[in-house]
Amino acid sequence: MKINRYIGYAGVVALLVMTTTTAFAQRFAYVDTEYILKHIPEYLSAQKQLDALSVQWQEEVDNRFAEIEKLYQSYQEDQVLLSEAMRRKREDEIVNREQEAREFQRQKFGFEGDLFQERVKLVKPIQDKVAAAIQRIAKDQGLDIVLDKGSEVTFLYANPNLDKSDAVITQLGYKPDPSLAEN
Template identity: 65%
Template sequence: MKRILIIALLLVFTGLGASAQRFAYVDSDYILKHIPEYNSSQKQLDALSAQWQKEVDAKFIAIEGLFKAYQADQVLLTEAMRKTRENEIIEKEKEAKEFQRLKFGFEGELFQVRTKLIKPIQDRVSKAVQAVADAQQLDMIFDKNSEITLLYASPRLDKSNDVITRLGYKPGTIK
């Protein structure tokens, strides 16, 4: 009985080895750096983000100025004037936070612009990765830059240059 079980296990493990899966990985950052449209889109996003951040900073600096002026004048103000100034500061702060949320928040303008500019590029890269996988009969391709922990990867499994070539660009020495 033990002999039959051992033979059966050997056959199962031998059969598993014969149908080994093929794996590879890509470096998405490396691929994206080779796409000129991505680089120009990223520059546009950085410029837009910097512009909006300056506006947010200016709003908060103005609020800080209002608060310092209020503190300096507080002893001279009547109760009604104090309440009015406090409400003005609170309202300006709410407006600044709302502006910040509209520009930088989840699904804010920056997110929408990023989606509009970057998503088509990511879709092209995804299709190219799939085409490389199909052409080289790979079962799985991991992204070296994703949250999956990749403890070791042989350079021969790196298909990033194949994806760049599939996209119509020339792989280089960017890393």
């Protein structure tokens, strides 16, 4: 009985060792998508377009709030001279303009707002091309896992030999530029 128990424990230990060895046999690599995207002219162009839209829309938001501030200051100056009905009318106008400005701001910059939609339209196809290139390299090189150095994965140490970013850039038809690396 004791021998069977020891053989059972030995079998479990052997299985654990084989499983652990198999787990360590996986091939890992990483890429830096931020570095890769810096090499793609379409991405840089898309970013410039998005930045210009953002600046334009922010100026519109700022102008709307500046107008509201002027209305409020004018109201403060005239408040003593206004009847109750006129005061309410001006207050309502200020409140309505402020709500409209906030709604405009939400439409442009809010979750799934116009800026988000433009980003999806301009950047997603480029990101899809990068993802496809990463998948091709992973299959060609027999990699099991490819991590993104730029995402929320924290690297305490990463062997530069595992970095496949330049291979992805080449796969996309561009020439890697080491001066763009952030190391």
